[in-house]
Amino acid sequence: MPWPATRSLLLLPALLLPAIATADGLIVVDRPPPGWRPPPHVPHAFAPLEVRRHHVTVLVEGQVATTEVDQTFFNPNDRQLEGTYLFPVPKGAKIDSFAMDIDGKLTEAELLDAAKARKIYEDIVRSMKDPALLEYAGQDLFKVRIFPLEPRREKRVKLKYTQLLSTDGGLVEYLYPLNTEKFSAKPLDSVSVTVRLEADAPLTTIHSPSHEVEVKRDGDHKAVIGFEARDVRPDTDFQLVWGVEPAESIGLGLLCHRETGSDEGTFALFAAPSPTALAAAPQPKDIVFVLDTSGSMADGDKLGQSRRALEFCLRNLDDRDRFGVVRFATEAETLADSLLPADEASREKAVAFVKGFKPIGGTAIADALARGLKLATADHDPNRPCFVVFLTDGLPTVGTTDVGKLVEVVTDAAGKRPVRVFCFGVGTDVNTHLLDRIVETTRAASQYALPGEDLELKLASFYGKIASPVLANLELTVEGDVRLSKMHPAPLPDLFKGEQVVVFGRYSGTGRATLTLTGTVAGEPRRFTLTKSFPEQDDVREFLPRLWAARRVGFLLDQIRLHGESKEVRDEAATLARRYGIVTPYTSWLILEDEGRRNVAAIDRTLQALEADDAARAQAGRMYKSAREQASGSAAVGDAQAYDMLRRAEKLAAPAAANAQSWRGQAGEEKGGAAAVQRAVESQQAQTIAGRTFYANAGQWIDARVQEQPKARREKIMFGSDAYFALLDRDPAAARWLALGRNVVVLVGDTIVEIVE
Numbered sequence: 199m200p201w202p203a204t205r206s207l208l209l210l211p212a213l214l215l216p217a218i219a220t221a222d223g224l225i226v227v228d229r230p231p232p233g234w235r236p237p238p239h240v241p242h243a244f245a246p247l248e249v250r251r252h253h254v255t256v257l258v259e260g261q262v263a264t265t266e267v268d269q270t271f272f273n274p275n276d277r278q279l280e281g282t283y284l285f286p287v288p289k290g291a292k293i294d295s296f297a298m299d300i301d302g303k304l305t306e307a308e309l310l311d312a313a314k315a316r317k318i319y320e321d322i323v324r325s326m327k328d329p330a331l332l333e334y335a336g337q338d339l340f341k342v343r344i345f346p347l348e349p350r351r352e353k354r355v356k357l358k359y360t361q362l363l364s365t366d367g368g369l370v371e372y373l374y375p376l377n378t379e380k381f382s383a384k385p386l387d388s389v390s391v392t393v394r395l396e397a398d399a400p401l402t403t404i405h406s407p408s409h410e411v412e413v414k415r416d417g418d419h420k421a422v423i424g425f426e427a428r429d430v431r432p433d434t435d436f437q438l439v440w441g442v443e444p445a446e447s448i449g450l451g452l453l454c455h456r457e458t459g460s461d462e463g464t465f466a467l468f469a470a471p472s473p474t475a476l477a478a479a480p481q482p483k484d485i486v487f488v489l490d491t492s493g494s495m496a497d498g499d500k501l502g503q504s505r506r507a508l509e510f511c512l513r514n515l516d517d518r519d520r521f522g523v524v525r526f527a528t529e530a531e532t533l534a535d536s537l538l539p540a541d542e543a544s545r546e547k548a549v550a551f552v553k554g555f556k557p558i559g560g561t562a563i564a565d566a567l568a569r570g571l572k573l574a575t576a577d578h579d580p581n582r583p584c585f586v587v588f589l590t591d592g593l594p595t596v597g598t599t600d601v602g603k604l605v606e607v608v609t610d611a612a613g614k615r616p617v618r619v620f621c622f623g624v625g626t627d628v629n630t631h632l633l634d635r636i637v638e639t640t641r642a643a644s645q646y647a648l649p650g651e652d653l654e655l656k657l658a659s660f661y662g663k664i665a666s667p668v669l670a671n672l673e674l675t676v677e678g679d680v681r682l683s684k685m686h687p688a689p690l691p692d693l694f695k696g697e698q699v700v701v702f703g704r705y706s707g708t709g710r711a712t713l714t715l716t717g718t719v720a721g722e723p724r725r726f727t728l729t730k731s732f733p734e735q736d737d738v739r740e741f742l743p744r745l746w747a748a749r750r751v752g753f754l755l756d757q758i759r760l761h762g763e764s765k766e767v768r769d770e771a772a773t774l775a776r777r778y779g780i781v782t783p784y785t786s787w788l789i790l791e792d793e794g795r796r797n798v799a800a801i802d803r804t805l806q807a808l809e810a811d812d813a814a815r816a817q818a819g820r821m822y823k824s825a826r827e828q829a830s831g832s833a834a835v836g837d838a839q840a841y842d843m844l845r846r847a848e849k850l851a852a853p854a855a856a857n858a859q860s861w862r863g864q865a866g867e868e869k870g871g872a873a874a875v876q877r878a879v880e881s882q883q884a885q886t887i888a889g890r891t892f893y894a895n896a897g898q899w900i901d902a903r904v905q906e907q908p909k910a911r912r913e914k915i916m917f918g919s920d921a922y923f924a925l926l927d928r929d930p931a932a933a934r935w936l937a938l939g940r941n942v943v944v945l946v947g948d949t950i951v952e953i954v955e
Contacts, residue, residue, distance in 0.1 A: 224331075225271060225344065225353075226322070227281040248272040248384045250352060254374055254436075256393040261365060263372055264294070267357045271347075279347040283355065285340040286315070291361040293340055298355045300344060307342035315339035320926075324918060327940065332926070332933040368728055369403065369439045369451035369468065371739075376432035390426040391436045399442040402449035403470040403698055407741050408437040408850050418443070434850055437741065443472040448669060448693070450715060450728040454705070455742040457889060458735050458931075462704045464742040465682070465732070469715055470698035471668045480666035480695060481720050482518035483583045484537055487511065488570040489555070490590040490624075492527045496557035500591055500624055500653060505552050507657035511587075512548050514665065515540040520582070522573040523548050526566035527559030528596055537577060563590060563632075564598035564607060571611035571619075581721035583667045583692065584617045588636070589657070591624035593830060601632045601829070608636050616671065618642040618692065620664060622657060623835065625649055630838040631829035635760055641689050644842070646835050666695035669717040669724065674701060678711025680732045686749035686845065693717070700848050702746040708734040737931070740889045741850055747778035748852050752844025755784060759825050759837060768792075776804050777902050779884045779891035780853045782840065783860050783872070784825055786879050787818040793905070802905045802943075806895045808878035817871035821864070836863010888934040890944070901935070901944040910945065914952045917941075925951065 225247060250270040257264045273279055287293065287309070296307055310318070315338060319331040340357075347353055363370050374391060391409075395401065400418035406425075415421045423438060441451040449470050456463030487508055495501040508523075515521055520537035521544075524530055533551045538544040570586050598604060608619055621633035621644040628646070637644045645660050647653045672690035676682050685703035693699050712729045754771040772792035775785035786805055793803050800806075808814055825837045836859055843856040857879075864872035883894035892899040904910075915921045917940040925946070926933050932951075935944045942953040 224284050225281050225347075226284060227279050227347070247347075248274055250387050252376075252386055252389045252432075254391045256372065256374070256391070257396070258363065258370075258372065258393060259396045260398050261363045261370060262360065263363050264358065264360045265374065267355075269355045271353045271355070273347045273349055273351060273353070276349050278349055280345040281347065283342050283344050284318075285357060286334040287338040287340050288359065288361055289337065291359045294358040294360055296340070296342070296355075296357050298342065298344070298353070300342075301346065305342055307340055310339040310341060312336055312338050320923060327918060329917075329937050329939065332937040335926070335933045336930060366453070368449065368730075369441050369453060371453075372438045374436045376434060376436050385429050385431050388426075388428050389430060389432055390424070392425075393423040393438055395421045395423070395440060397440075397442050400472060401440060402443055402472050403439065403441040403451055403468045405440070405468065405698070405700070405848070406436070406438050407745060407848060408434050410849070410851075411438075439468070441468065441470065447472050448715065448724075448726045450713065450726055452713065452728060452730045453739050453742060454730075454733055454736055455739040456733055456736050458737065462683075462706050463732065463736070464746045465703055465705050466742055466745070467674065467701040467703075467713065467715075467728075468698060469669075469672075469693060469701070469726075471693065471695060480516060481583060481668070481670075482516060482520075482581075483585060483667055484520045484574060484577075484579065485515070485585045485587065486522040486524065486537075486570045486574045488524040488526065488566050488586060488588045489552075490527070490561065490566075490592065491525045491555045491557055491559075492561045492592055492595075493558050494561075494592045494627065495624075497591075497625075498649075501555060501557045503652070503654035504589060504624070504657065505555055507654045507661075508552050509549050510654075510658045511661045512545050512552070514661075515545065516665075517541065520577075521548070522570070523551060524566060524570045524573065525551075525555055526562050526569070527557075529559075529562055530565040530569040532569055532573060535573075537573065560596040561590065561592045561594055562596035563594035564604055565596070566590075567604065567607050567619075568611075571608065571617065574617055575611055575615040578615045579721075583670045584615055585642075585664060586617060586619045587622065587661065587664075588619055588633075589622040589624065590628060590633075592627050593629050594632075601629065601635065604632055605635050605639060609639055612640055618664075620644070620660070622647070622660060623838075624653060626832045626835045627830055628835070629829045630834045631760055634756070634838055638756075638760070641691055643691065644838070646839055648835065663697060664694055667692055668695055669693040669719060672699065672715060672717045675714050675716070676711050677714070678707075678732075679709045680705050680707040680711040684746075684750060686746070686753055688753075702742070702749050704746065705732055708732055737889070743889060744778045744780075744850065744886060745847050745852070747774045748780055748844050748847035748856075751775050751778075751780050751785065752841050752847065752856070755782075755825075756841045756845060759841065762826065773906075777891060777906075779886050779902070780844070781805070781879055781882065781884070782853070782857050783818060783864065783875055783879070784822045784837075786875070787815075787822040790815060790818070796905075798905045798908075801896060801898075802900060803895070804893050804902065804905075805879065805882055807881045808875070811874065811878050813871065814874040814878045818875045821872060821875065832865075833863045836860050839863070885938065887938065888931070890935060892935075892938060892942070892944075898941045898943055899938045901942075903945045904943055904950050907945060907948075907950065910948055910950045912950045912952060914954060917953050917955050922953065 250272045253268040255266045316335045322331055323329050397419050401421055404413050409425045412424045441449050449472050451468040453466045454463055519540040521540055522537050523533040533548055574584050574586050619636050619640040620642045621637050623633050623646040633644050647656050670692045683704050685701055710731045712727055714725055714727050716725045751771055751774050754767050757767055772788040776789050789804050790809055828834050840856040840859040843852055861876050885892050891902045929946055932946050940955050944951055
């Protein structure tokens with residue numbers, strides 16, 4: 199069909215679609231309103247319509263997913279428009295129904311195969327000089343003519359399709375694109391996705407790497423997963439993975455990704471207790487609570503909240519647990535000289551002891567750790583996990599104050615009995631280096647409660663996560679022609695009821711291999727296995743490398759913060775941060791330093807706005823240095839929290855959340871220079887598409903990998919030329935990168951291709 203030069207488009211939704219992605223509808227409007235100009239946030243002059251609502255309901259029965267799409271478009275103009283509704287069809291999906299009010303009646307739609315669909319998209323690119331639709335090349339197309347699009351009126355579209363979901367590595371996956379940011383003239387009033395799972399076997403892991411979702415389980419076989427937002431521009435595809443109960447009590451699931459020609463791939467292993475394991479009685483444990491009662495705990499209601507939270511923890515101990523309580527100020531004092539049974543009499547005695555705490559004296563952390571650890575390890579029962587919960591709001595001021603020696607106290611005690619020391623920092627005067635090195639040594643975790651946060655609620659929630667251990671002392675091994683490396687977290691943490699362990703790592707080699715997760719239950723060794731084929735090429739799950747890189751960068755930054763930097767660690771952090779778009783106050787400095795040392799051409803550099811601002815660049819260097827040298831204060835706590843967010847990343851939004859946490863910490867220090875760094879970093883536009891991160895500089899989108907190949911051959915191609923479309927024929931995968939715009943520099947194979955106007 200002919201496509202006039204004045205044809206315009208409204209595309210809904212996803213910009214960054216993986217190969218397994220479905221696609222939402224778009225409206226091609228024949229002629230834009232006279233004199234219409236796009237608002238500043240809409241880079242396409244052909245998008246005069248708004249998307250008002252976008253609601254998706256999914257029913258998954260076994261592996262069959264039925265998706266119902268309900269979209270509402272709005273014509274905000276004073277003239278009637280006409281056009282065509284296009285729906286790129288998911289691979290393997292069957293369109294079940296379509297409904298649209300078109301002049302009071304339904305109109306028949308046409309289904310085009312991928313070859314005919316691609317011609318339509320390329321004709322639009324040629325006529326409109328815009329490559330946005332190239333990302334849909336390779337998909338079938340559902341098409342229906344729309345007339346009229348009434349002025350100042352809505353147009354509602356309803357569509358239903360069915361598809362068979364794949365199961366791989368013990369997990370089932372579902373993806374729905376929600377990236378509408380580029381194409382709606384205004385933010386969406388309402389967007390929601392509701393997924394109803396009805397599984398043949400009990401559900402184990404339910405995880406969304408893309409969105410904060412609410413999960414409501416209805417028995418063992420059913421669950422409802424929901425996401426909802428208002429007045430937003432969704433920019434991340436909705437992804438959901440879940441597993442069903444295996445024969446064993448711990449369910450394992452595996453996802454893999456490997457780029458074509460890459461020496462390494464990325465994997466994610468999910469380990470979650472089965473419903474059967476969760477129904478069993480939790481393991482009895484030994485736990486010691488060590489609470490700071492120094493004079494600084496009188497500030498606000500810190501001690502009062504801590505007392506109430508500790509009382510909650512004591513009353514919620516399992517009857518088979520053993521426990522102890524240590525309070526410390528200038529000296530440490532124990533409730534009893536040995537662990538007590540968690541019977542009613544002992545708990546009431548402990549509650550009375552806690553209620554008598556008064557905030558007075560110094561902070562004898564060395565004595566407190568020694569007393570608490572001695573209490574926890576004196577009576578070693580191998581059938582019981584052993585925990586210490588250590589809460590403080592200050593720096594060590596009495597006795598040993600050297601961080602290294604304090605960590606040695608913990609290390610020596612842990613050598614006598616495996617013990618997890620969970621640290622809880624209150625306020626910003628704590629020594630974050632000390633607390634984080636303690637949890638690093640004991641395979642535990644730290645948390646911080648900032649001024650103004652509900653300490654009582656946070657501590658009670660913190661305890662709730664470790665109250666019921668399921669599997670301890672986890673180790674992961676592989677058998678076969680596959681090698682695993684750079685796994686995070688490492689070492690693996692214990693697995694608790696209501697939680698799951700997600701391990702990201704890299705693999706080399708290919709073929710079938712058997713993963714074995716070992717651990718202990720009540721002191722008895724247990725092993726769980728999963729046999730899986732590690733592919734030589736699998737471009738589907740593009741979120742995996744970025745999540746792995748976030749964890750890896752968080753780990754590397756933490757190593758620099760706690761143990762000092764080395765060239766190898768610094769260079770790896772800079773490379774990964776640039777390649778995967780993980781730009782924080784500290785990685786920005788590493789990136790600048792790395793590119794300067796390698797003499798990267800100015801046009802190919804990543805953070806050009808920051809580099810051009812001498813004051814901001816210098817401040818970034820000072821912030822990076824301060825993170826290593828300053829252990830306490832708002833900025834130090836912000837650093838600790840930000841790095842922890844990266845090290846535990848399970849969602850694509852983790853780098854942005856970590857970045858925001860860093861800025862909040864800097865603001866607490868009232869460092870004016872940090873604001874300049876923040877402005878420079880946030881002004882840098884970046885997009886991650888099909889596994890590549892592109893930075894907008896000098897009117898171009900530049901692939902971060904270009905500077906990694908300084909000797910690669912360069913080829914300049916005119917946008918929309920015969921050579922341009924020949925490139926798409928030669929390398930169809932490049933279409934999604936070229937969809938960025940008319941000025942793109944990208945590494946395609948072993949050639950750096952420059953698309954120019």
